[in-house]
Amino acid sequence: MKVGDQVKVKVPVLVYTHPEHRNEAHNIEGMEGEIEQILLEWHGKPISANFPYKVKFDRRFKAHLSEEELAVL
Secondary structure, three states, X not given: OOOOOEEEEOOOOEEOOOHHHOOOOEEOOOOEEXXXXXXXXXXXXXXXXXXXXXXXXXXXXXXXXXHHHEEEO
């Protein structure tokens, strides 16, 4: 996967930050978005982020996900 790829959430993922469901569990399985950023380093040093893929679903909602939770379209 690389920045700009269209992806789909392939497993159940509960988030509490969705703008339309603030502070309540919301399953984003099946949502499609675009990889906006891949977090592999911080200030020039390599990191091992648990959820390195920053996915933009719409103008107001982004989420950090792992590779196992995403499928490339």
